Structures are given as C-alpha cells and as structure tokens.
C-alpha cells in the first residue's frame with residue numbers, strides 16, 4: 001500500500017533502464033513533497049518524456065499535465081516498439097508523416113542511411129543541443145539522439161533515444177518505432193546534404209562522368225542542393241541491403257503502400 005503522502009509508481013519494459021537500480025522492475029513508493037505533474041515526477045526519476053508512450057493512473061490514461069495525488073498507482077509505459085506511431089495517446093500529437101528527422105552530432109552515419117532511404121533528415125556535426133531541440137520543435141521533426149539530457153528539453157515533443165552503438169542497429173531501432181517501411185523512397189534524397197534528387201539528362205552531365213560510368217549507365221539523378229550525381233552502383237552499394245533490413249526487420253514484412261525502389265536500373 002502507498003503511504004499517506006506518496007504515490008506508487010511502476011515503470012514498464014525498456015523504461016527501466018533509465019531508472020536508478022533500486023527502482024527497476026518493481027513498483028515503488030514516491031514521496032510527494034511538492035505539487036508536481038506526472039511529467040515532472042517521471043523526469044525527476046531519470047526517464048525522458050519522449051520515451052514515454054502511455055501513463056495510466058489507477059488504470060485510466062492521463063496526459064503529462066496530470067497532478068500526482070497521494071495514494072495513486074501510476075503505471076508508465078514506453079513508446080510502443082511497433083509499426084504504429086506513438087500518436088494514439090494523450091501525451092503528444094502524432095508525428096508528421098512521412099516522418100522527418102533531426103539527428104544529433106554523433107549520428108552522422110545513421111543520418112546518411114535515412115537520407116538514402118528517402119527520409120528528410122537534418123544533420124550537422126556542429127549543431128549544439130539548443131539548436132537541435134529548436135529544429136525538432138520548429139519543423140515537427142523527430143529528434144534522434146543518444147543524449148538523455150537533450151531528450152528532457154521541454155520543447156522536444158518527438159524523440160527517439162538510441163541504445164545501439166552501430167549505425168545499422170540504430171536504423172533498426174528507428175524502423176521499429178516509426179513506419180519507415182511504409183514511407184521509404186530510396187534514392188530520392190542526397191546522403192551528403194539532404195537535398196532532393198531529380199532525374200537529369202545524361203547529355204547534360206556527360207562531361208562529369210568517368211569513362212566507365214559513361215559507358216555502363218544511362219540514368220542519373222542530381223542533387224538540387226550540392227550537385228552530387230547518383231546512379232545505380234555508385235553511392236548506393238548498400239542501399240538494397242538497407243531497404244531489405246527496414247522492410248524485413250521492422251515487424252514482419254512490408255505493409256500495404258510500400259513503394260518499390262524507383263531508381264535507376266543499370267541499363
């Protein structure tokens with residue numbers, strides 16, 4: 001039973017890793033020493049609010065602004081790791097579709113992968129934390145980060161805390177939380193600058209091609225931001241593998257509406 005001036009909290013599943021060891025994997029009493037919202041209490045215990053997908057008080061779902069009262073039983077669940085976006089909750093509006101991202105300074109390779117798959121992904125290696133949070137808020141982007149402090153910024157609404165070190169594993173983490181498989185559009189965006197790729201007449205860029213490329217490839221795309229050229233077999237060696245991983249690894253096959261790769265066969 002809870003004490004007269006405490007609430008009983010229980011964090012579920014992956015949220016436990018944010019907690020002090022003494023609080024993990026079991027309900028515990030939280031003393032109420034001040035008037036506090038459930039969001040304040042959750043973050044005071046170390047759990048970033050963007051990682052929370054559902055809060056129930058005595059069995060009823062509530063929003064972040066709920067003021068915690070003595071005697072309440074509060075269950076806190078993570079954002080679901082399914083194809084479903086975390087929109088069906090009282091905690092935040094649904095993310096924009098197709099999902100757009102901003103990646104923190106440690107996630108350059110992941111940003112390149114997402115761009116290759118066609119996702120609008122802002123990334124610079126010199127963005128500071130306030131800038132990252134501001135970009136996420138202003139553009140309705142999902143913040144990708146390994147920084148728990150950044151996740152707790154008030155203006156951050158949608159964010160994904162990445163647990164993995166390896167970029168391919170990080171991509172998988174993003175793909176199981178957000179519907180990448182349904183929205184990917186490979187080779188529509190520049191991996192280098194996030195610009196949009198457009199088909200370009202080979203004759204117009206022939207002088208920029210190495211002899212073998214000129215000989216073996218007919219269809220090209222050019223970035224409208226930096227002018228980088230793309231063609232099958234060039235910058236996209238890993239693209240087929242990335243597409244397959246997202247399609248197969250994020251929950252059992254491609255959902256309806258998956259767009260096929262629309263790029264540049266080699267002849």
Ligand SMILES: [Zn+2]
Nearest residue numbers: 190193223226
């Ligand atoms: Zn570019």
